[in-house]
Amino acid sequence: MLPFFFFLLLSFSISQALPPPRGFYLNCGSPSTIKLNEINYTSDRGFITVGNTTTIKQKDLLPILSTLRFFPDKSSRKHCYNFPVAKNSKYLIRTTYYYGNFDGKNNPPVFDQIIGGTKWSVVNTSEDYSKGQSSYYEIVVGVPGRTLSVCLAKNAKTLSSPFISALDVQSLEDTMYNSTDLGLYKLSLIARNSFGVDGEMISYPDDRYNRLWQPFSDQKHQTVISQSSVNPLDFWNIPPAKAFMEGFAVSKAKPLELRWPPFPLPATKYYIALYFQDDRTPSPLSWRAFGASINGATFSRKLNVSTNGVMVYSGQWPLSGQTTITLTPAKGSPMGAVINAGEVFQVIPLGGTTNISDVTAMEDLLESINEPPVDWSGDPCLPLANSWTGVTCSKEKITKVISLNLTNRGLAGSLPPSISNMTALKDLWLGKNKLTGPIPDLSPMTRLETIHLEDNQFNGAIPESLAQLPNLRILSIKNNKLQGTIPSALLQRKGLTIQASPENMPSTNNTGPS
Numbered sequence: 098m099l100p101f102f103f104f105l106l107l108s109f110s111i112s113q114a115l116p117p118p119r120g121f122y123l124n125c126g127s128p129s130t131i132k133l134n135e136i137n138y139t140s141d142r143g144f145i146t147v148g149n150t151t152t153i154k155q156k157d158l159l160p161i162l163s164t165l166r167f168f169p170d171k172s173s174r175k176h177c178y179n180f181p182v183a184k185n186s187k188y189l190i191r192t193t194y195y196y197g198n199f200d201g202k203n204n205p206p207v208f209d210q211i212i213g214g215t216k217w218s219v220v221n222t223s224e225d226y227s228k229g230q231s232s233y234y235e236i237v238v239g240v241p242g243r244t245l246s247v248c249l250a251k252n253a254k255t256l257s258s259p260f261i262s263a264l265d266v267q268s269l270e271d272t273m274y275n276s277t278d279l280g281l282y283k284l285s286l287i288a289r290n291s292f293g294v295d296g297e298m299i300s301y302p303d304d305r306y307n308r309l310w311q312p313f314s315d316q317k318h319q320t321v322i323s324q325s326s327v328n329p330l331d332f333w334n335i336p337p338a339k340a341f342m343e344g345f346a347v348s349k350a351k352p353l354e355l356r357w358p359p360f361p362l363p364a365t366k367y368y369i370a371l372y373f374q375d376d377r378t379p380s381p382l383s384w385r386a387f388g389a390s391i392n393g394a395t396f397s398r399k400l401n402v403s404t405n406g407v408m409v410y411s412g413q414w415p416l417s418g419q420t421t422i423t424l425t426p427a428k429g430s431p432m433g434a435v436i437n438a439g440e441v442f443q444v445i446p447l448g449g450t451t452n453i454s455d456v457t458a459m460e461d462l463l464e465s466i467n468e469p470p471v472d473w474s475g476d477p478c479l480p481l482a483n484s485w486t487g488v489t490c491s492k493e494k495i496t497k498v499i500s501l502n503l504t505n506r507g508l509a510g511s512l513p514p515s516i517s518n519m520t521a522l523k524d525l526w527l528g529k530n531k532l533t534g535p536i537p538d539l540s541p542m543t544r545l546e547t548i549h550l551e552d553n554q555f556n557g558a559i560p561e562s563l564a565q566l567p568n569l570r571i572l573s574i575k576n577n578k579l580q581g582t583i584p585s586a587l588l589q590r591k592g593l594t595i596q597a598s599p600e601n602m603p604s605t606n607n608t609g610p611s
Contacts, residue, residue, distance in 0.1 A: 118307050119268040120188070121180055125261045126150035126164035133161055134301050138263065141166060144178045147471045153197035162195040162231055167260035168249060170471060175211060175483040176259065177248040177475035180266050186240050187271065187279060189306065190247060193263035194222045195231035200257055208259040211248040212238055214479025215448035218285060219252065220259070231262065233309070235286035237269065237442065239279025246475035250483045267307050272333045276412035277368055277444065284368050284442035288358040291438045293320045293343025304337040305329075310438065318345035318353065321376040321435065327406035334370055334408065336438060341374040341406055344437035353424040353434040358441055364417035365443060369396075371422070372438040374406040386427035387434040392420060399427070402435065413444060451478040451490070452497045454518040459485070459498065466510035466532070470503075497521035504549065505529035517541045528552050528573065536574075540565040547571040551596060554578055559601060563587055570594065574601070 117136055124131055124138035127150075131138050138161050148166045155163070168176040182188065190212060196205040205222045222232040238245070245266065249259040277284055290313035291299055299310035314320075323342050329335045347353040375385050384403045389396040397409045420441075424434030459477040463469055470486035478490035478498065489500035498519050504526050511534030512527075522542050528549040535557035539545065545566050555577040563572060564586035572587070573596040582603050583595060 118301060118305060120307075121264075121266040123178070123264040124161050124164065125263055126152075126166040131160040133159065134307075136301060136307065141178065141264065144180060145176070146474075147173070147176050151199050153195065153199060155197055158195070158197075159231075161193065161263040162197070165195070165197070165199060165260045165262045167199065167258040169258045171251070172486070173470075173472035174486060175248040175250040175472050175475060177211075177246045177472075178264060179474060180245045180247075182240050182243060182245045182266075183268075184241070184243050187237065187269040187273065188240060188245060189235060189237050189265070189267040189269055189308065191233055191235045191263075191265040191267070191307075191309075192220075192247065192261060193231060193233045193265075194220060194260065195262045196222050196226045196260070199260065202257055204257070206257040206259055207252070207254040209250045209252045209483075210234065211246075211250055211475070211480060211483060212236060212283060213240075213246055213447075214451060214476035215283060215445065216480050216483075217283070217445070219254075220249075235289075235309075236445075237274050237279070237284040237286075239283075241280065248475045248483070265307065269306060270335065273306075273335060274368065274442075275333060276410060281447055283445045283447065285445050287362065287367065287441040287443055289438075289440045290357070291340040291343065292345050292355075292357075292436055293322075296343070299337055299339050303339040306335065308337075310337065310340050313357065313359075315345060315355065318355070319347065320344070321346040323374055323376040323404075323437075324378045325404045327374055327404075331405065332372070332408045334410075334440070336372055336408070340372060340438040342437075344374065344376060344435050346376065346435040347424075347433040349431065349433050350426055351433055352426070353436065355422045355424075355436065356419060357422060357439060358420060361418045362416050362420060362441075363443075364415070366413045367416050368410070368412050368440075368442040368444055369414050369416075370408060370410040370440045371396075371436060372406065372408050373400065373402040373435055374437050375402050375404045375432075376435060377404065379404040382431070385432045385435055386430040387424050388427065390423045390425070392416070393423075396422075406437075416441075448479050449493075450495050451476055452495050452521075454520070455498045458513070458515045458518045459488070461513040461515045465513045466508045468507065468509070470506065491521060500524040500526075502526040503530065508532060512537050514538065520544065523547070523568075525549070536560055536563075536579075538562045543567055545569055549573045550577065552576045556580065559583055559587070559597075561586055564590060572596070574598075 122138045123141040125141045148168045153163050205226050207221045210217045225232040291310045295314045296312045301307040326338045327341050388398050473485045477485045478496045487503045490496045491499050508530040514537045524547045526549040528551040532553040540562040546568050551573040558581050561584040571594050575596050575598045
């Protein structure tokens with residue numbers, strides 16, 4: 098389980114005014130907009146259609162923690178927020194949770210959070226809640242399409258309703274965190290700290306991308322205060338200048354050892370970014386030379402740190418257990434090492450991809466029917482354990498829909514022609530609903546084995562193209578409003594069982610029960 102992070106319930110500090118950051122900022126469960134750190138957090142109503150809302154009656158709460166949306170429906174495989182985004186874009190997602198005993202059980206639920214088709218992490222706010230604190234999680238993602246989904250889902254340990262207090266979807270620049278291929282991976286935040294004495298958390302407007310930099314103090318190290326400011330645009334990740342204002346430093350010729358993050362990490366790959374600035378007044382002699390290693394492995398051999406600042410990073414660095422960063426001054430260097438801030442993300446491989454034609458077809462079907470299952474949101478297939486109700490998908494790198502079973506769900510509407518683009522589908526079961534319109538051309542769906550459309554209100558002719566399905570074994574179309582008789586090409590198919598109403602059967606043919 099990934100570590101989670103917390104902030105106090107009292108209000109953030111506000112410094113200079115900037116244009117609001119680009120993105121979506123949701124005050125979940127609230128009908129109105131509130132302002133926090135000059136950012137407008139709006140109602141989440143336009144981004145999700147399921148769940149219930151409630152208010153936490155507690156004094157001194159941040160406004161975004163005083164309401165929440167929860168999801169009591171036990172049959173839903175996931176509950177998703179959907180955002181329209183720019184194609185091939187990059188976003189930082191932050192989910193915020195404050196349980197507040199909203200359900201009266203005094204036991205925060207444990208559940209999963211999902212980005213697109215990838216399981217992101219387990220949400221467990223119990224420890225923070227016991228301390229009167231909220232919890233938040235962050236992840237950096239690339240979005241290949243025009244929709245981004247953020248979902249909550251029950252898991253084996255979920256005993257009550259998943260919930261969420263606030264949701265931030267922050268647009269990032271292309272240069273940020275660009276050493277990681279976000280078409281293959283996502284970056285889940287482990288720690289983001291500014292080093293020095295205990296102080297206030299850095300956020301917007303000091304960080305124009307509304308990242309949260311927690312203060313990190315260590316009595317073993319001297320804290321220095323920088324005498325000049327860096328230009329954030331000089332760094333690919335565009336860190337806030339305020340993150341460089343303090344740092345840890347050591348005297349000449351001594352290594353600086355920092356145990357950070359301060360908790361053990363699971364053995365896997367991590368994105369690491371470290372930030373440095375010479376704290377002295379700018380001059381030709383204001384620089385520090387040292388090397389950096391992590392758990393004994395060289396991270397950067399020759400760092401020359403001036404008052405302009407330096408960032409070093411790795412997109413795939415192995416870590417396991419407790420992490421120790423060692424900064425060793427270069428031979429003959431007039432000054433010891435310094436470090437001001439750091440970020441660590443766990444590198445999470447994507448959980449696969451759903452075939453784009455299948456996604457489009459399922460979205461078209463979603464638009465064509467009334468009252469679909471409430472969990473028809475987000476990725477139709479992934480994660481496989483959280484696919485849409487009635488949808489079964491293949492277990493392969495690019496997954497496809499192989500079965501669609503919506504029997505007797507009270508559906509009305511029609512079948513879009515694009516349903517035929519789901520070429521891996523083997524079973525199409527839509528019987529006992531109120532579907533209308535013609536049966537579309539299904540001939541591209543050459544893997545279809547069973548079709549159940551009985552007990553609906555389909556009309557028009559029975560498509561002769563059904564005879565072109567080489568693997569079809571069962572065709573059930575009885576009790577509809579279809580005109581004409583079954584095409585002879587279908588009747589002549591060997592190994593095919595046809596179930597049709599008497600008026601659609603040729604008078605001289607008794608194929609299949611009526």
